[in-house]
Amino acid sequence: MAVGHRALEIAGLPGPGRLARVREWWEQEHVFGYGLILPALVLLVCLVAYPFGMAIYFSLSDYWVGSPGGFVGLQNYRAILGNETFRQTVQNSFVFTAIALTLKAVLGVWLALLLVRRVRFKRLIRGAVLLPWVIPTALSTLGWWWMFDSLYSVVNWTAIHLGILSAPGPNWLGQSAYAMAAVITVNVWRGLPFFAITTLAGLVSIPREFDEAAEVDGAGPWARFRYVTLPLLKPVLAVVILFSTIFTFSDFNIVYVLTRGGPVNTTHLFATLAYQTGLQGGNLGQGAAISLCLFPLLATAVFFQLRYVRKD
Amino acid sequence: MAAWLALGRAPAFAQKRELTFFSWNHFVPASDDELRKQAEAFGKLANCTVRVDTVAHLQMPAKLAAEAQSQSGHDMFRSAGADPFLYENQLVNIDDVVEKVGKQGGGWYSFAAEMMRTKSGWKGVPWFWVSFPGTYNMAHFKKAGLEHPKTWDELLHHGKLLKKQGNPVGIPISHCSDAHSTYWSVAWSFGAKVIEADGKTPAVNSDKTERVVEWYKELYKDAMEPEVLSWDDAGNNRFLLSGKGSWIHNPVSPYNAALANKQPIADDINHHNSPAGPAGAHSAPPILGMSVWKFSKNIELAKEFIQFLFRKENFDAWIVASNAFNHPPLKNLADHPIWARNPKFAMLPKEAEFAHPRGWPAKPSDAVQRIDDNYILADMVAKAVNGMPTKRAMAWAEEQVANALKGQLKVG
Numbered sequence: 188m189a190v191g192h193r194a195l196e197i198a199g200l201p202g203p204g205r206l207a208r209v210r211e212w213w214e215q216e217h218v219f220g221y222g223l224i225l226p227a228l229v230l231l232v233c234l235v236a237y238p239f240g241m242a243i244y245f246s247l248s249d250y251w252v253g254s255p256g257g258f259v260g261l262q263n264y265r266a267i268l269g270n271e272t273f274r275q276t277v278q279n280s281f282v283f284t285a286i287a288l289t290l291k292a293v294l295g296v297w298l299a300l301l302l303v304r305r306v307r308f309k310r311l312i313r314g315a316v317l318l319p320w321v322i323p324t325a326l327s328t329l330g331w332w333w334m335f336d337s338l339y340s341v342v343n344w345t346a347i348h349l350g351i352l353s354a355p356g357p358n359w360l361g362q363s364a365y366a367m368a369a370v371i372t373v374n375v376w377r378g379l380p381f382f383a384i385t386t387l388a389g390l391v392s393i394p395r396e397f398d399e400a401a402e403v404d405g406a407g408p409w410a411r412f413r414y415v416t417l418p419l420l421k422p423v424l425a426v427v428i429l430f431s432t433i434f435t436f437s438d439f440n441i442v443y444v445l446t447r448g449g450p451v452n453t454t455h456l457f458a459t460l461a462y463q464t465g466l467q468g469g470n471l472g473q474g475a476a477i478s479l480c481l482f483p484l485l486a487t488a489v490f491f492q493l494r495y496v497r498k499d
Numbered sequence: 500m501a502a503w504l505a506l507g508r509a510p511a512f513a514q515k516r517e518l519t520f521f522s523w524n525h526f527v528p529a530s531d532d533e534l535r536k537q538a539e540a541f542g543k544l545a546n547c548t549v550r551v552d553t554v555a556h557l558q559m560p561a562k563l564a565a566e567a568q569s570q571s572g573h574d575m576f577r578s579a580g581a582d583p584f585l586y587e588n589q590l591v592n593i594d595d596v597v598e599k600v601g602k603q604g605g606g607w608y609s610f611a612a613e614m615m616r617t618k619s620g621w622k623g624v625p626w627f628w629v630s631f632p633g634t635y636n637m638a639h640f641k642k643a644g645l646e647h648p649k650t651w652d653e654l655l656h657h658g659k660l661l662k663k664q665g666n667p668v669g670i671p672i673s674h675c676s677d678a679h680s681t682y683w684s685v686a687w688s689f690g691a692k693v694i695e696a697d698g699k700t701p702a703v704n705s706d707k708t709e710r711v712v713e714w715y716k717e718l719y720k721d722a723m724e725p726e727v728l729s730w731d732d733a734g735n736n737r738f739l740l741s742g743k744g745s746w747i748h749n750p751v752s753p754y755n756a757a758l759a760n761k762q763p764i765a766d767d768i769n770h771h772n773s774p775a776g777p778a779g780a781h782s783a784p785p786i787l788g789m790s791v792w793k794f795s796k797n798i799e800l801a802k803e804f805i806q807f808l809f810r811k812e813n814f815d816a817w818i819v820a821s822n823a824f825n826h827p828p829l830k831n832l833a834d835h836p837i838w839a840r841n842p843k844f845a846m847l848p849k850e851a852e853f854a855h856p857r858g859w860p861a862k863p864s865d866a867v868q869r870i871d872d873n874y875i876l877a878d879m880v881a882k883a884v885n886g887m888p889t890k891r892a893m894a895w896a897e898e899q900v901a902n903a904l905k906g907q908l909k910v911g
Contacts, residue, residue: 251865252564252585270902271895272873337726337734338741361673361729363885449674449874450728451881466561468872469585469865471568 245475252469263476273477276455282367283456284435287374291431292424294375295382300412302383303390313384320380328444331373335359335445363453366446370454373441378434382427389423390416422496429492433485457481516547518797518804520789521563521573523556526752526824533820534808541807547800556676560872566792574795575804578788580857581868583615583622591791592620596802600624600809604829610854611828614786614863623788624805625828629750630850631680631773631784638767639666639745647746647771651685651714654746654774658722666745668722669738671730671877672715672884676785678730678877681748683783683857686711686876688776693870698861699904703879704897712880712889719884728881740764748773754843755822772846773853782854786828823847869903 213219246263250256267273302313319327334341343356359369393416401411439458442448448455448463455463457478465474520538525531531553538549552573554562563582566572567589576582583590597615601607611625633654635647640657643664648654658668671678686693691707694700719727726738736753738744742764747753757765773782789808791801807813815835818825823837823844833848858867870876879896883889 252567266902271898336737337724337729338737338743355724358725358729361725361727366729446729447674447731449878449881451878451885462561463873466564468869469560469564470869471564 242475242479245471246479248472250471250475252466252471256472259472263472267473267476267480272452272455273460275452276457276460276477277480279367279452279454280436280456283371283374283438283454284432287371287378287435288428288431290371290375291378291382291435292428295379295427296386296420296424298379298383299386299390300416302387313387316383317380319377320384324377324440325444327377328373328441331369331376332360332445335369337361360446361450363450366450366454370442370445373445374435374438377441378431381434382431385427386420386423389420393419425492425496429489432488432492436485437481516797516800518542518547518549518800519573519575520549520551520801520804521559521566521576522551522553523559523577523579524553525821526750527755527821530817530821530825533817537808537813537817538804541804544807545800545803547797549804570794573792574797575789575791575801577626578615578623578790579785580871581614581863581865583788583790584617584863585865585868586790587617587619587622589793590622591793591795591798592622593624593791593802593805594621596805597621597624600806601829604809604827605831606829608828608830608851608854610784610851610856611786611788614856615788615790623790624809625786626788626808627825628787628828628851628854629785629824630826630847631684631748631750631782632770632847632850633746633772633774634739634749634751634753634768634770635746636666636739636742636744636764636767637769639664647769648774649771651688651774651776655714655718655722658718658746661745662722662724664745666743667724668718668746669727669730669735669744670715670718670723670748671732671735672719672727672881673730673734673877674874675730675732675734675877676871677732677735677749678874679857679871680783680785682711682876682880683855683859684748684773684781685714685776687781687783687855687859688774688778689714690776690778692860693876693900694858694861694867694904696860698858698864698866701897701900701904703876703900704893708893709889712883712892715880716884716889728884739768751822751824751844751847755824758822769843770846772849780853782850783857783859784826784850784854786856826851866904870900873899873903875899875903 213222247258247260248256249259249262298316302309302316306312333339337358337360340356340359342359343352346352347354347356357365359365397415397419398411401415406414436456437458438456439462442454442456442459443462446454448459452460457480461474461478464477465471468474522531522534525534531551535551538551541547542549556579559577559579562572563576563586566576567586578586597607607625608628611628615621615623615625633647639661640647643657643660643666645657645660648657654668661668670681683693686708689707689711691705691711692702695702726734730738735744735747735749736756739747739749739753740757740762751770754765754768754770756762757768773780789805791798795801808817814827814832818827818832818835819837823841826847827833827835833851838844838848856863856867857871858864861867875896878899879892882895883892887895
């Protein structure tokens with residue numbers, strides 16, 4: 188803490204220079220504290236609050252690309268609610284998120300339990316597991332796209348040669364149910380490492396004594412998992428599921444690369460439909476309205492999950 | 500201003516400006532190489548640098564929207580579809596260039612001109628169009644003892660036999676632009692419309708469209724395979740080049756690709772004019788232009804550059820580089836030797852005789868573009884071939900078309 192210049196005067200020492208006065212002002216708690224937050228605040232305002240505000244404004248206007256618009260109230264929202272493609276998209280998003288999230292949660296915990304074991308090349312394996320998460324999605328999805336290709340599908344080729352499928356095999360990206368299965372598969376493949384590694388961090392932090400104590404008391408592996416590990420993992424799982432819900436709901440790349448929302452809009456998600464309507468179709472107002480429909484859904488999810496975490 | 504170009508030296512005020520041109524990754528890459536070469540040549544002549552940026556064609560709309568919104572970016576761009584209408588009040592009127600170049604070249608094809616001429620003037624120079632003929636594997640047709648189809652009904656008949664032979668035909672029914680190009684063409688050939696000539700009334704729900712959809716359904720069931728539902732713009736190319744497919748409706752790019760990669764299948768591939776229907780033959784070729792943003796600081800330079808690209812020797816070199824993919828929108832250039840040189844290209848210029856902008860008989864507009872951008876027509880057919888009753892699929896499309904028409908731009 189700097190010495191006040193009054194004290195200096197009393198002590199008969201020369202008054203502080205300009206620099207020292209600035210420093211003294213800066214070092215006051217209320218100035219210094221806000222000063223530290225300021226850079227983050229500027230970033231948040233410029234990169235989050237401003238675009239968000241613009242999106243809300245666009246969604247309430249009849250803005251078209253290249254043409255000025257005016258305020259139209261909730262007209263865009265009424266228009267999209269009346270549109271069959273949008274209703275289809277809402278349904279797709281829930282099916283997609285529910286299935287993908289369940290698979291990721293179950294498989295992710297399972298994978299984490301495997302990774303926590305002491306095996307050889309532990310580090311190498313843990314690193315390799317992260318790969319799908321690290322590779323840029325657009326690139327890895329292109330790989331998947333090729334695997335699901337109608338003519339050259341390696342998935343079908345393998346399955347047919349193993350005798351699991353009869354030729355020519357399903358048309359992955361051309362039939363609604365298969366296309367949905369394909370985008371979910373890729374999403375699970377990509378999102379699993381995040382789930383597994385974060386859960387692993389939670390697992391590692393559980394003291395081994397609990398597990399050992401339960402074992403001494405005669406609890407089997409399932410009972411130890413169910414009554415010891417799982418309850419202790421809950422806070423971590425809740426946070427991972429929260430994040431994953433957000434990532435899954437707002438997915439864009441996978442659907443855009445694999446199906447562009449087809450066949451017949453049965454794989455459109457909010458983000459891809461918003462892109463198609465707002466940027467390709469030029470209807471910025473409706474595009475913004477579609478993407479903002481995500482907001483209340485995600486906000487509700489965040490609210491309940493955070494409350495659940497705090498309660499624990 | 501043209502004077503100093505002709506003299507070949509730069510005026511005193513030209514201090515190494517940069518002209519930027521935003522274009523697509525051409526399906527025949529050699530065409531872009533030639534374009535860049537000419538851009539460099541122009542740069543030397545006009546004492547400026549010309550930067551040509553290219554991206555995948557499906558990414559262009561988003562980028563253009565961003566440039567229009569932020570009022571900054573490139574000076575000029577490759578306009579496609581209804582861009583001149585969509586950005587009508589953001590684009591420079593280039594009537595002077597259009598007139599000059601048009602006069603030199605014997606006039607513009609009206610279908611190409613219509614795509615660039617808005618109510619408030621020419622918002623782009625027609626640059627090239629892409630013919631959309633029937634592309635087929637002669638060996639498969641010969642094996643089945645068939646000639647190439649002259650009508651869509653013949654295609655259905657031949658396709659059934661070819662599918663039995665193991666060589667189905669293929670028209671995409673999916674979220675890609677080839678799906679629209681073919682739909683418009685088939686629909687017009689059967690006398691069907693999507694919107695009325697007034698440009699305001701949906702006309703998709705009609706007896707004629709019903710015939711079109713029924714035709715698609717039969718073709719899908721008996722002459723194609725479900726993979727057509729998942730194709731992107733390259734799907735039908737791969738299908739033909741794999742040796743499995745016997746017929747597709749597509750520009751000459753598969754043939755060019757086979758030639759470039761020295762695939763033996765190139766010898767078997769040939770083209771024929773787009774099939775006809777009860778209402779004659781009609782084609783909906785992609786039509787592309789060059790437009791200049793109003794916010795550009797190099798408007799005059801951009802106009803000079805466009806004229807430079809249209810100089811006979813430059814335009815010729817560019818067509819040759821694309822190996823007949825780029826068709827000139829100018830009538831005088833239709834007898835360019837490239838089409839006569841290769842018998843497989845000879846019939847291509849004829850496609851211009853029955854080409855229309857999408858939306859026809861209505862004038863092109865941003866609303867027509869929206870019908871394509873939202874894949875309404877492809878989805879209508881996809882719904883029907885997947886089992887939705889044709890009448891319901893048409894009613895669905897009618898509602899969607901009405902939505903697209905509602906968003907007519909207010910230009911002022």
